[in-house]
Amino acid sequence: MTDQNIPKIMTTVAALVAPSSPKAQENSSMTPKAFVYTEVAISVPFDQAPWLKINEVIKTQPGxxxxTWLQGHSTQTIGGFYAFDSLENARRFVTEYFPSEPRAFGVAHNTRVFDAQAVKEASDDMGSVHFGGSRAQKPGAFVYTELQFSMPFDEFSWQPRNQALKQQTGLQNKVWLSGVSTNTIGGFDAFDTLDHALDFAINAFPETAAKLGSAFYTRVFDATITEEASRQMFSPYYG
Known part of the structure; x- marks a missing residue:
């Protein structure tokens, strides 16, 4: 992707914009029933992405x-971690609206839908800001993890894993993830610094996956780059 393509992409995405929903900020305080993870297969500096226009469109999406905007560390991929009021609206988002974003860039993309109700208790125990946890500290980085491991979350022994995670250097809070239909288990974790996030993703988490005999997927994101864009989308990571 070249810099010359950016204005064209911004124009294409701008054409999708509808007036922002007056209920968007009111809805932002609701307890989520579903989470969505997205990542678009591009590499572009975040300040060149048309996030202002995209924000206005997303605020109008049902539910x-x-x-929380995401910019891949070293890869400069662009993505997001979303909360929705229902699984139905989360599915609608990934099947109806979201494909239009990467289509405008002419690239492939990745989406995942997760059941937020199934992981509420375990996430509460890890201070998840999506369920009312403290927002006193701004994150320096995010880590997304997903195990190639299928188990209903109510059968997963999350309590001992939480105890171990609470000892992880730099981990501020965690949202557990349970894949809709797949029952994959993962997490979206906030860290105080990029170095601590990298240590977890590169060193600690692979050891956990090895104990389970499972392949895994990890991504590290620099939270400082996307703070302004995330604040405009009511991200609970910023008070």
Whole structure:
């Protein structure tokens, strides 16, 4: 992707914009029933992405509560972690609206839908800001993890894993993830610094996956780059 393509992409995405929903900020305080993870297969500096226009479109999507923008560390991929008021609206988002974003860039993309109700207790125990946890500290980085491991979350022994995670250097809070239909288990974790996030993703988490005999997927994101864009989308990581 070249810099010359950016204005054209911005124009294409701008054409999708509808007036922002007056209920968007009101809805942002609701308890989520579903989470969505997205990542678009592009590499572009975040300040060149048309996030202002995209924000206005996303605020109008049915059931949207909040979004945390993501910029891949070293890869500069662009994505997001979203909360929705229902699984139905989360599915609608990934099947009806979201494909229009990467289509405008002419690239492939990745989406995942997760059941937020199934993981509420375990996430509460890890201070998840999506369920009312403290927002006193701004994150320096995010880590997304997903195990190639299928188990209904109510059968997963999350308590001992939480105890171990609470000892992880730099981990501020965690949202557990349970894949809709797949029952994959993962997490979206906030860290105080990029170095601590990288240590977890590169060193600690692979050890956990090895104990389970499972392949895994990890991504590290620099939270400082996307703070302004995330604040505009009511991200609960910023007070």
């Amino acid at each position: 949207f509560l909040n979004k």
